[in-house]
Amino acid sequence: xxSARWLNKVKWDDQxxxxxxxxxxxxxxxxxFAWMNREALTKTVETGEAVYWSRSRKKxxxxxxxSGHFQKxxxxxxxxxxxxxxxxIEQVGxxxxxxxxxxxxxxxxxxxxxxxxxxxxxxxxxxLDSTHL
Amino acid sequence: xxSARWLNKVKWDDQxxxxxxxxxxxxxxxxxFAWMNREALTKTVETGEAVYWSRSRKKxxxxxxxSGHFQKxxxxxxxxxxxxxxxxIEQVGxxxxxxxxxxxxxxxxxxxxxxxxxxxxxxxxxxLDSTHL
Numbered sequence: 207x208x209s210a211r212w213l214n215k216v217k218w219d220d221q222x223x224x225x226x227x228x229x230x231x232x233x234x235x236x237x238x239f240a241w242m243n244r245e246a247l248t249k250t251v252e253t254g255e256a257v258y259w260s261r262s263r264k265k266x267x268x269x270x271x272x273s274g275h276f277q278k279x280x281x282x283x284x285x286x287x288x289x290x291x292x293x294x295i296e297q298v299g300x301x302x303x304x305x306x307x308x309x310x311x312x313x314x315x316x317x318x319x320x321x322x323x324x325x326x327x328x329x330x331x332x333x334l335d336s337t338h339l
Numbered sequence: 340x341x342s343a344r345w346l347n348k349v350k351w352d353d354q355x356x357x358x359x360x361x362x363x364x365x366x367x368x369x370x371x372f373a374w375m376n377r378e379a380l381t382k383t384v385e386t387g388e389a390v391y392w393s394r395s396r397k398k399x400x401x402x403x404x405x406s407g408h409f410q411k412x413x414x415x416x417x418x419x420x421x422x423x424x425x426x427x428i429e430q431v432g433x434x435x436x437x438x439x440x441x442x443x444x445x446x447x448x449x450x451x452x453x454x455x456x457x458x459x460x461x462x463x464x465x466x467l468d469s470t471h472l
Binding site: 210211212215225227229233234235236238239248251252281282283284285286287288290292303304305307310311312313314315317318319320321322323324327 | 343344345348358360362366367368369371372381384385414415416417418419420421423425436437438440443444445446447448450451452453454455456457460
């Protein structure tokens with residue numbers, strides 16, 4: 207694995223992970239949130255596609271490996287505390303969420319403190335690539 | 340503290356926290372990333388301004404309480420796994436970062452795997468409110 211200085215600059219948490227926000231470059235929409243370890247971030251830079259660390263499956267997760275919804279990384283940023291990464295991506299198929307939605311953040315808070323709830327606000331969309339076949 | 344159902348729907352981590360992304364509503368820029376506990380999220384809804392949990396200071400942090408750079412919450416979203424919150428905000432003063440920048444994500448990756456580095460890509464900006472005085 208690479209021991210490059212830029213990798214050492216990232217402040218990995220006590221599990222060796224860093225939070226990652228994936229933002230669609232063309233719309234600026236926030237599509238998803240996930241985690242990376244050193245190997246995932248290395249592979250992301252090597253391949254130019256988002257590779258995360260799946261905390262539930264405890265293994266590397268090349269986003270899109272099953273769905274075909276890969277994320278091409280156009281730009282990568284680090285925050286002021288150097289402990290959060292922001293990816294500017296091109297979302298293949300236009301779908302980032304496993305529910306078939308554009309963004310994972312499709313539940314919107316509606317109401318007030320005592321009667322509020324999270325309400326589904328965005329539709330399931332067609333795979334943009336399929337519609338072009 | 341409120342025990343509202345919408346608060347229980349959030350999957351708090353083993354430290355009782357949830358990651359929060361603050362996105363500027365008007366530009367869609369991602370401005371910062373922080374954490375909330377139940378009380379912080381409750382106060383955010385109560386006050387309509389972002390209140391985070393400072394993990395370093397171990398206390399509630401009403402964003403802007405020292406800088407004046409409050410964040411007015413216009414919309415609040417929850418992701419598909421119900422363990423990440425996205426805030427659409429109006430950033431008072433146009434500055435979210437303690438370094439005086441618009442966004443905390445001002446370091447951009449430049450180069451390749453072996454020679455890459457994080458390079459400051461965004462300027463320190465004037466407080467938009469001050470310039471209007």
